[in-house]
Amino acid sequence: xxxxxxxxxxxxxxxxxxxxxxxxxxxxxxxxxxxxxxxxxxxxxxxxxxxxxxxxxxxxxxxxxxxxxxxxxxxxxxxxxxxxxxxxxxxxxxxxxxxxxxxxxxxxxxxxxxxxxxxxxxxxxxxxxxxxxxxxxxxxxxxxxxxxxxxxxxxxxxxxxxxxxxxxxxxxxxxxxxxxxxxxxxxxxxxxxxxxxxxxxxxxxxxxxxxxxxxxxxxxxxxxxxxxxxxxxxxxxxxxxxxxxxxxxxxxxxxxxxxxxxxxxxxxxxxxxxxxxxxxxxxxxxxxxxxxxxxxxxxxxxxxxxxxxxxxxxxxxxxxxxxxxxxxxxxxxxxxxxxxxxxxxxxxxxxxxxxxxxxxxxxxxxxxxxxxxxxxxxxxxxxxxxxxxxxxxxxxxxxxxxxxxxxxxxxxxxxxxxxxxxxxxxxxxxxxxxxxxxxxxxxxxxxxxxxxxxxxxxxxxxxxxxxxxxxxxxxxxxxxxxxxxxxxxxxxxxxxxxxxxxxxxxx
Numbered sequence: 013x014x015x016x017x018x019x020x021x022x023x024x025x026x027x028x029x030x031x032x033x034x035x036x037x038x039x040x041x042x043x044x045x046x047x048x049x050x051x052x053x054x055x056x057x058x059x060x061x062x063x064x065x066x067x068x069x070x071x072x073x074x075x076x077x078x079x080x081x082x083x084x085x086x087x088x089x090x091x092x093x094x095x096x097x098x099x100x101x102x103x104x105x106x107x108x109x110x111x112x113x114x115x116x117x118x119x120x121x122x123x124x125x126x127x128x129x130x131x132x133x134x135x136x137x138x139x140x141x142x143x144x145x146x147x148x149x150x151x152x153x154x155x156x157x158x159x160x161x162x163x164x165x166x167x168x169x170x171x172x173x174x175x176x177x178x179x180x181x182x183x184x185x186x187x188x189x190x191x192x193x194x195x196x197x198x199x200x201x202x203x204x205x206x207x208x209x210x211x212x213x214x215x216x217x218x219x220x221x222x223x224x225x226x227x228x229x230x231x232x233x234x235x236x237x238x239x240x241x242x243x244x245x246x247x248x249x250x251x252x253x254x255x256x257x258x259x260x261x262x263x264x265x266x267x268x269x270x271x272x273x274x275x276x277x278x279x280x281x282x283x284x285x286x287x288x289x290x291x292x293x294x295x296x297x298x299x300x301x302x303x304x305x306x307x308x309x310x311x312x313x314x315x316x317x318x319x320x321x322x323x324x325x326x327x328x329x330x331x332x333x334x335x336x337x338x339x340x341x342x343x344x345x346x347x348x349x350x351x352x353x354x355x356x357x358x359x360x361x362x363x364x365x366x367x368x369x370x371x372x373x374x375x376x377x378x379x380x381x382x383x384x385x386x387x388x389x390x391x392x393x394x395x396x397x398x399x400x401x402x403x404x405x406x407x408x409x410x411x412x413x414x415x416x417x418x419x420x421x422x423x424x425x426x427x428x429x430x431x432x433x434x435x436x437x438x439x440x441x442x443x444x445x446x447x448x449x450x451x452x453x454x455x456x457x458x459x460x461x462x463x464x465x466x467x468x469x470x471x472x473x474x475x476x477x478x479x480x481x482x483x484x485x486x487x488x489x490x491x492x493x494x495x496x497x498x499x500x501x502x503x504x505x506x507x508x509x510x511x512x513x514x515x516x517x518x519x
Contacts, residue, residue: 038330039340052364062246072342080298109250113310119303128295137391138414145402147375157365158194197366224363248313
């Protein structure tokens with residue numbers, strides 16, 4: 013009853029004049045944007061094209077009805093293409109559904125435990141590095157698909173194979189024909205945003221794929237096309253053997269699916285909230301909605317689902333006011349897949365590869381790297397390390413390394429310490445240590461203390477410390493004892509204020 017009343021309240025704006033019409037029109041725009049992307053992401057992931065449509069349908073018909081964010085749209089995302097491709101290659105298509113289903117259940121638990129808001133605390137540098145790494149790996153893989161050639165496994169192998177790919181394209185034949193078709197698709201996508209507003213009413217990806225498909229059909233080009241097997245035939249629910257065959261090696265993949273799908277969805281929600289003045293996103297409910305969607309997608313053996321900023325932005329810009337637009341976009345995807353599946357079979361793979369190369373390049377924050385280096389070099393390093401690790405290693409290792417570097421950077425920056433020395437009458441020295449005394453700053457503290465003269469009385473004043481960790485406390489006590497043993501002049505330590513629980517130290 014509560015969920016029904018929530019849905020009713022979210023759809024109540026439809027009673028206002030013109031809102032229903034705008035939502036219906038917006039749903040068509042989102043459908044036209046989502047269609048080539050659903051098919052393209054599936055093909056690039058190494059799975060049947062229909063599985064991308066199934067994920068898009070679930071994102072519209074199911075997630076679209078759930079509370080969380082009212083205007084962002086869910087479906088298969090280019091950001092997960094690399095991870096899905098690697099999972100299918102390593103564990104098989106049958107295991108994909110089991111992996112997605114378990115990831116969905118983890119998202120449900122995280123949402124129920126109110127972890128949704130905490131995903132916003134992930135360093136922006138890690139997120140940008142993750143997206144940049146995904147984008148580069150996606151581009152490196154789809155460059156081979158532009159020429160109708162199989163992509164090598166692994167980022168380094170993709171880079172090493174580029175000279176051979178260049179030779180094949182220059183040599184002519186099918187590789188050159190497909191490459192020209194894919195390059196023309198990219199050219200349309202690059203030029204499209206600069207055209208007049210009336211022309212841009214039709215989404216660029218649909219136009220680019222439509223023109224490439226038309227050229228392939230009219231000129232009878234010898235290029236590879238999408239294979240179609242029907243919506244129901246593509247459904248492949250995981251069996252007990254698929255779950256039983258998952259070993260410890262799959263844990264990293266499941267965690268990567270969960271982390272990246274959740275982070276991408278919630279970052280998208282934050283971006284969409286800035287684009288409209290309607291109801292704000294409930295991050296915990298949105299995380300649970302994504303979890304429900306992925307659980308269902310996994311049960312159907314489909315691709316993982318996330319909220320996608322491209323479709324969400326198109327939804328807002330088309331004038332949507334309620335969640336009806338995203339639900340209807342799922343209806344249009346279902347009708348298309350059920351009534352016009354043969355249309356998918358005439359789409360050239362090179363055209364879809366062109367769409368994904370363009371999408372992959374947009375994931376790389378080229379314009380932000382130089383300003384970031386000038387203002388926050390530590391974050392720029394984290395971005396670069398995360399990106400390179402993903403390209404040469406894998407997604408999970410890159411994200412984990414980026415998070416660890418972010419934690420280390422934050423710990424270093426917050427452990428500011430100042431050591432001040434002043435001389436009093438009688439030659440007594442007062443050494444005042446202020447800030448946060450942690451093990452990260454211990455070498456600097458000890459260097460300055462050991463440089464003090466040993467033949468004068470010293471008072472070590474710790475009252476201004478905001479934090480004194482155990483390592484620093486032990487080191488200061490040891491230095492004090494050693495100093496006293498070496499000379500008859502004593503060292504007196506004034507402990508931190510007792511009222512600050514974080515800096516208590518019995519000295």
